[in-house]
Amino acid sequence: MSCNLSSMKKPDWVLLLVFCFSLLFFNSLEGQRREPLDIRMDFESYDPPSTLVVPENPKYHAKFPFIDMHSHHWRWADADLSNLAYEMDTLNMKIIVNLSGRNTEVLTNMVDNIKKQGYEKRMVVFSNIDIRSILDDDWAENTVKQLEYEVQKGSRGLKIYKSQGMFHTDSAGNRVPINHPKLDAVWEKCGELGIPVFIHAADPKQFWMPLDSTNERWLELKLRPGRKRAADDPAPWETIIGEAHDIFRRHPNTTFVNAHFGWYANDLDHLGKLLDEIPNMYVETGAIIAELGRQPRRARQFFEKYQDRIVFGKDAYHPEEYATYFRVLETADEYFPYYKRYHAFWRMYGLDLPDEILKKVYYKNALKIIPRLDASMFPE
Numbered sequence: 001m002s003c004n005l006s007s008m009k010k011p012d013w014v015l016l017l018v019f020c021f022s023l024l025f026f027n028s029l030e031g032q033r034r035e036p037l038d039i040r041m042d043f044e045s046y047d048p049p050s051t052l053v054v055p056e057n058p059k060y061h062a063k064f065p066f067i068d069m070h071s072h073h074w075r076w077a078d079a080d081l082s083n084l085a086y087e088m089d090t091l092n093m094k095i096i097v098n099l100s101g102r103n104t105e106v107l108t109n110m111v112d113n114i115k116k117q118g119y120e121k122r123m124v125v126f127s128n129i130d131i132r133s134i135l136d137d138d139w140a141e142n143t144v145k146q147l148e149y150e151v152q153k154g155s156r157g158l159k160i161y162k163s164q165g166m167f168h169t170d171s172a173g174n175r176v177p178i179n180h181p182k183l184d185a186v187w188e189k190c191g192e193l194g195i196p197v198f199i200h201a202a203d204p205k206q207f208w209m210p211l212d213s214t215n216e217r218w219l220e221l222k223l224r225p226g227r228k229r230a231a232d233d234p235a236p237w238e239t240i241i242g243e244a245h246d247i248f249r250r251h252p253n254t255t256f257v258n259a260h261f262g263w264y265a266n267d268l269d270h271l272g273k274l275l276d277e278i279p280n281m282y283v284e285t286g287a288i289i290a291e292l293g294r295q296p297r298r299a300r301q302f303f304e305k306y307q308d309r310i311v312f313g314k315d316a317y318h319p320e321e322y323a324t325y326f327r328v329l330e331t332a333d334e335y336f337p338y339y340k341r342y343h344a345f346w347r348m349y350g351l352d353l354p355d356e357i358l359k360k361v362y363y364k365n366a367l368k369i370i371p372r373l374d375a376s377m378f379p380e
Ligand SMILES: [Zn+2]
Pocket: 070, 071, 072, 099, 200, 315
């Protein structure tokens, strides 16, 4: 728009000038407001409560009775187990698997204590083995004998710790890779005895990556600096993970449970390929529910396809944390909080799994692979 001043009367253009100046003045005020405020907020403290109003279906009791296949309890040899049994009932946990049998003496004491208190149907124990003495001449023979004896005493499986595939060294000071040939006799024996091998290999891959603004586990590594690994400390992540895959492939008659979704919960395409290639491998949900809860559609497809290969486990036993697992698996809730910000600075979405899949994940698959559990405690 152009205005022809000469054709206007004086009061008109005075008015116009006043109008233009006031426009300029208010524009400049507006300009000042667009400058960012000079305040700072750090990543750790910025965690505003959500204002989103959507249906909420918190779950403190699982929809079906379940088996927690991944738990650690150090004092079962002499502890009063009644409080644990009470907590299990409030969660609808029918069976808990303590992977930390430690050694023959502790394991048999645990089994005896469980029996004495009448919980032999509810609480089971897995064996552990020592691999630091692997270079001893009679190591394989003795370890196999230990397993046979412990299974006879009540052990239901073998647990391999991440420390064993990462930090345990032989008498010559070398790291013992978990696919060491001397261990072959052990994997074969587990197959023969009909017990599963529950194996935790490595840690989240981010622990091996640079600790900077591109690392999704930055906060965890800041709070737990001992978890940080250099790129080849004690070996590259892919090497340690690959050593576990190698034993799964070479022992097809043994059932392996790859803990924590084999640390591929953030790449379900890849995990699916591994499950396709390795029919004797199962995966377990411990400590990766936050990965599933950020990809509810993809994760649900994965559960639909691999519903016969997934078992429920939690790892650290904190009763109040199970609610998040139930809610992610069972509901269609949106954008609800996870309980540990250093695992997930994002929020959760439910997978809304159908009952038949929930039953398999909660107990049917575990009943298939752990020997001598009482299936009559669970629905059809
Ligand atoms: Zn564990």
